[in-house]
Structures are given as C-alpha cells and as structure tokens.
Amino acid sequence: MSDLKSPKITKSDAQWREELTADQYRILREHGTERPFTGPYWNSTEKGLYRCAACDEPLFISDTKFDAGCGWPSYFEPVKPDAVIELRDTAHGMVRTEIRCATCDGHLGHVFPDGPPPTGLRYCINGHSMVFEPQD
Template sequence: MSSWRPSRRNQDRDEIVERTEDEWRKLLSPEEYRVLREAGTEPPFSGEYVDLDAEGTYRCRACGNPLFSSQAKYHSGSGWPSFFETLSPDAVRLRKDTSHGMTRTEVLCARCGSHLGHLFTDGPRPTGLRYCMNSLSLSFEPAEADNTE
C-alpha cells in the first residue's frame, strides 16, 4: 500500500486534481494504480475495508476526496466494501461501463477521475443503491474520539 497521503490543502472538495499518468504511477503502488487508473478490480473478500466497522470517512486513495461515511456502509456479502449513499451528491461521477461483456455503472472520483468501483440498484433502504467499491481505491479516516467525559 502506498504511504502517500494528500495534504489537507489538497483535500478541498472543489479543487480538481489533474496529474499525468507518470505522476500517478509515482504516487500510487502498482496495485493501487491498476485499480484507480486502469479500472481494475481487487479479488472479492481480499480488501482491507470489506469487514471494517469503525466510524469515520472513506476518502479517495488517489486524491483524498471525501466519498462515503461509515454510517452508509453495510455488509452486502459481495466481497467488496458497500455503501448505500455518498457523502454528497457531487463526490462521485457515474459513467456507463460496457467492459467484460456486461453493462454496469462505473463510479469515478469527481475530483481526480480515478476508478472507485461500480454502482448497482440492489442495495438496502433507504436508497436501494449499492456502491460496490474497491478497498484499494479508498483510504479510511477514523472519526475523532470524543474525549468530553
């Protein structure tokens, strides 16, 4: 896993992140690059966030864009971290994906255009959506502990 983390300055949601593919290769591990920049998929049940139940925010691993709250995460049984909604409507972009002989909806980071996973309509209430994400496309920021005893 890459040790690179975006600075707080670069986590401004309104700032579009543009880099060359050579720059992305330097910033991301080979596995992260394959998923985020080449629309790869990690094997099911192999990702670090599949079973994570901690409270916090899931960000784009490439640029730090806040994408999902742990409150929207659920165990779908699919083998990938799944969420029923994004943190905000403008956190991701959707694109038709006809690769591998099927039609799906690809989910991309709205800030840097990195591949995150796919969106399906078989999720739970209240949205009926399943944002099926690759752990390699996410970084997790734990919620700050409440020390007000």
C-alpha cells in the first residue's frame, strides 16, 4: 500500500444518494447504525481487506478483526493510522469517539478502549459502511 494520502472526496447529497444503497447512505451520510448481528461482516472470518463503501479507501484488514461479541465487525486497529479520523460524539446522552473515513468523511462507527492487545482498542464498525475484498 502506498503511503500517499488520498485526496479528500466531497460530493453532493444527491450524488451520495445515487451511488450508495439505502443502508449505506443512512449509515455513512446520516450517521446511522445497523442493529447488532444484522449487518454484513459481523461474523466473517474470511481473509482480506475492508474498504470504505463510499470511496473505496482501505480501512481495516482481516488480521486485525476479532470477535468482540457485540454484533458488529470489530478491529483493534485501522489499516494505517490516518485511514480514519476520530471525533467526539455526545449524541444520545453519551460521550463516545466517532470514527469516520478520513477520505470521504463517511460515518463508520465508534472506537472504545476495551479491545485486545496490542492496542487495547475496539473499532466497532457498521458492516454496511464497508465493502470486502477477499485476499488472493
């Protein structure tokens, strides 16, 4: 993978609606979430790369995926440190850290400090915010 930073992608609301499925749009553009144990990839063990469903940027690799028992795909680190951005989220009466795609600003999920070594982090990601590329 290249160390070059991808240019920021911005599109109109109409463009995003045309390019994304209804679930992808609701999650990525409207900061929605899928119900636990219902979205794609929550129990997948296939080897490969998870990319942003909106802009195709690499986000996570299967080697960092683990079963957190929460019903969403969980990873202990992104594919590279600048693949995601973190934002303070105070919605729903909670203080959490929201995770967004650094390239298109799409909502992915949240990160929590209760993951496994080596990072101790749990990136809890909506499956509909990603597409999977199997490893050859």
